[in-house]
Amino acid sequence: MESVQRVRKGDVRAIAKMMSLAETGTERAREALGEIYRHTGRAHVVGLTGVPGSGKSTLVGALTGAIRETGRTVGIVAIDPSSPYSGGAILGDRIRMAGLTGDDGVFIRSMASRGALGGLAGASLDTVDILDAAGFDMILVETVGVGQDEVDIVQAAHTVVVVSAPGLGDDIQAIKAGVLEIADIHAVSKCDRADAAQTVSELNGMLTLGRPLKEGARWKPPVLPTSAETGEGIGDLLSCIDSHRRYLDESGELETRKTAMLKMRILKSAEDVLRRRLRRGGAELEELIGKIRTRALSPHGAARVLLASVFGKSPPD
Amino acid sequence: MESVQRVRKGDVRAIAKMMSLAETGTERAREALGEIYRHTGRAHVVGLTGVPGSGKSTLVGALTGAIRETGRTVGIVAIDPSSPYSGGAILGDRIRMAGLTGDDGVFIRSMASRGALGGLAGASLDTVDILDAAGFDMILVETVGVGQDEVDIVQAAHTVVVVSAPGLGDDIQAIKAGVLEIADIHAVSKCDRADAAQTVSELNGMLTLGRPLKEGARWKPPVLPTSAETGEGIGDLLSCIDSHRRYLDESGELETRKTAMLKMRILKSAEDVLRRRLRRGGAELEELIGKIRTRALSPHGAARVLLASVFGKSPPD
Numbered sequence: 340m341e342s343v344q345r346v347r348k349g350d351v352r353a354i355a356k357m358m359s360l361a362e363t364g365t366e367r368a369r370e371a372l373g374e375i376y377r378h379t380g381r382a383h384v385v386g387l388t389g390v391p392g393s394g395k396s397t398l399v400g401a402l403t404g405a406i407r408e409t410g411r412t413v414g415i416v417a418i419d420p421s422s423p424y425s426g427g428a429i430l431g432d433r434i435r436m437a438g439l440t441g442d443d444g445v446f447i448r449s450m451a452s453r454g455a456l457g458g459l460a461g462a463s464l465d466t467v468d469i470l471d472a473a474g475f476d477m478i479l480v481e482t483v484g485v486g487q488d489e490v491d492i493v494q495a496a497h498t499v500v501v502v503s504a505p506g507l508g509d510d511i512q513a514i515k516a517g518v519l520e521i522a523d524i525h526a527v528s529k530c531d532r533a534d535a536a537q538t539v540s541e542l543n544g545m546l547t548l549g550r551p552l553k554e555g556a557r558w559k560p561p562v563l564p565t566s567a568e569t570g571e572g573i574g575d576l577l578s579c580i581d582s583h584r585r586y587l588d589e590s591g592e593l594e595t596r597k598t599a600m601l602k603m604r605i606l607k608s609a610e611d612v613l614r615r616r617l618r619r620g621g622a623e624l625e626e627l628i629g630k631i632r633t634r635a636l637s638p639h640g641a642a643r644v645l646l647a648s649v650f651g652k653s654p655p656d
Numbered sequence: 657m658e659s660v661q662r663v664r665k666g667d668v669r670a671i672a673k674m675m676s677l678a679e680t681g682t683e684r685a686r687e688a689l690g691e692i693y694r695h696t697g698r699a700h701v702v703g704l705t706g707v708p709g710s711g712k713s714t715l716v717g718a719l720t721g722a723i724r725e726t727g728r729t730v731g732i733v734a735i736d737p738s739s740p741y742s743g744g745a746i747l748g749d750r751i752r753m754a755g756l757t758g759d760d761g762v763f764i765r766s767m768a769s770r771g772a773l774g775g776l777a778g779a780s781l782d783t784v785d786i787l788d789a790a791g792f793d794m795i796l797v798e799t800v801g802v803g804q805d806e807v808d809i810v811q812a813a814h815t816v817v818v819v820s821a822p823g824l825g826d827d828i829q830a831i832k833a834g835v836l837e838i839a840d841i842h843a844v845s846k847c848d849r850a851d852a853a854q855t856v857s858e859l860n861g862m863l864t865l866g867r868p869l870k871e872g873a874r875w876k877p878p879v880l881p882t883s884a885e886t887g888e889g890i891g892d893l894l895s896c897i898d899s900h901r902r903y904l905d906e907s908g909e910l911e912t913r914k915t916a917m918l919k920m921r922i923l924k925s926a927e928d929v930l931r932r933r934l935r936r937g938g939a940e941l942e943e944l945i946g947k948i949r950t951r952a953l954s955p956h957g958a959a960r961v962l963l964a965s966v967f968g969k970s971p972p973d
Contacts, residue, residue: 369957
């Protein structure tokens with residue numbers, strides 16, 4: 340496929356076009372992605388997540404600069420929590436990274452987390468594949484750490500960095516608790532601030548008190564203070580990400596993770612196909628809604644009827 | 657079904673047990689929910705959402721107090737963004753509402769947004785049904801305004817309140833943009849703070865500049881300053897919620913919304929069944945993963961094979 344060849348040569352327009360095609364979820368998209376997939380497996384995929392206000396976009400910008408200084412190229416997939424109605428791509432966060440956009444060794448793709456035609460997880464992992472096939476050395480996937488899909492996406496990375504910031508409110512901290520456990524590396528942002536030391540020591544305390552490491556796991560997630568402002572700790576963060584990649588290779592954990600990731604991808608892709616199929620229910624769906632409204636059927640009962648009509652028989656539980 | 661009868665009598669233990677049963681997603685759960693559903697349709701369901709830090713939990717507490725003062729009973733479904741590992745139910749937010757827990761007219765159910773066996777949206781709407789069948793007059797559904805599932809849940813309410821707070825950071829504001837458009841009512845929290853007036857006027861400005869109202873829609877979302885601290889505006893918020901309910905009834909928009917909501921529920925329930933069915937792929941899934949790893953198949957290709965094996969033939973696109 341000529342378009343795939345152009346992607347592999349790193350043709351920026353071909354890459355962007357392939358990403359747009361991938362998002363359509365059509366048969367043509369799946370064919371192209373099948374060919375793309377054959378040329379993947381080389382990049383180091385790093386997921387970065389954190390609660391809103393954690394400063395992760397700024398950190399992604401600084402980290403990208405540090406990676407570029409080592410001569411490596413960087414693809415960035417940024418999942419925006421903005422809406423399709425209010426404009427799609429973000430906004431201030433991306434603009435802060437604009438210092439990098441003149442650089443051929445950096446490719447940034449924003450994806451809206453709402454209103455994706457197919458599933459968000461599937462679409463963003465396809466985008467990662469395209470960047471991988473295009474030869475980018477490192478791929479940074481940035482999502483906000485809320486929502487099952489967002490967490491799935493980040494967990495599909497080889498290395499997961501959870502970004503925490505000093506001085507956030509109570510309910511933000513509560514959200515953070517949910518993503519802390521998926522971290523391979525903890526980065527504390529804004530460590531030029533006076534209250535950052537407390538966040539670092541709280542995290543260290545939490546990790547000491549937390550669950551013991553998984554049997555056989557030899558990687559203990561470090562807590563790294565960073566500041567995109569002063570540049571402090573950015574180099575350490577990159578070194579640590581590189582160490583984690585070596586750990587994955589040497590320990591065999593990379594294989595375990597890839598298996599889990601592929602299982603998730605197969606299921607998400609299958610779910611996307613089924614979801615699209617169901618949503619073409621049309622006239623029948625109207626009839627079912629009528630029956631629910633008269634309480635002749637419950638929503639779950641109607642779902643059963645719909646499944647039976649789409650798939651011939653209702654799939655067993 | 658005896659358990660359903662006990663729920664209808666408002667038996668607190670029966671309600672909690674039914675909610676736990678609903679979360680299992682089994683055939684028995686679906687049967688019970690089918691019977692529960694016949695007794696629903698009376699409650700006014702109010703969704704409250706806002707970004708982390710918006711103070712929505714505190715506002716839910718104050719609003720609940722105001723509703724109780726009118727003699728009405730309140731069921732609360734709080735979707736926690738915490739993880740199943742780190743303890744499940746929340747935390748500081750809920751405890752702030754503890755002043756209400758001695759009251760028989762209030763029932764609070766927390767649900768973790770991660771690790772739900774079935775889909776989060778389906779499970780939480782089942783919980784709303786149970787509270788409705790149990791006779792609660794108003795049901796408040798609280799979620800954080802990030803993530804497709806969370807937004808779906810809130811949109812299934814009759815009346816949607818979006819909570820904004822003064823003085824939040826840039827990327828939090830960006831997230832807010834995604835949920836502003838689903839608001840029937842805007843509540844600004846913490847209006848005892850000096851910078852709240854600015855938030856109110858920014859919201860008013862945004863609404864004036866925003867998209868025109870949908871054709872025929874006569875409800876213009878008001879912006880209400882509130883303070884759970886001083887009690888300011890809490891009564892106004894309740895009056896406004898009640899007005900919105902009357903508007904829905906009189907304009908016929910309630911019917912339109914219910915149709916959209918039921919469509920969503922049927923599809924989510926069908927998707928949940930399919931998702932569970934797919935996840936029993938077992939040995940075959942291992943084989944597919946092996947083929948992907950040798951690049952003999954792509955993830956999308958493997959999904960096709962899985963679908964064909966589960967459903968006899970691959971469903972057409």
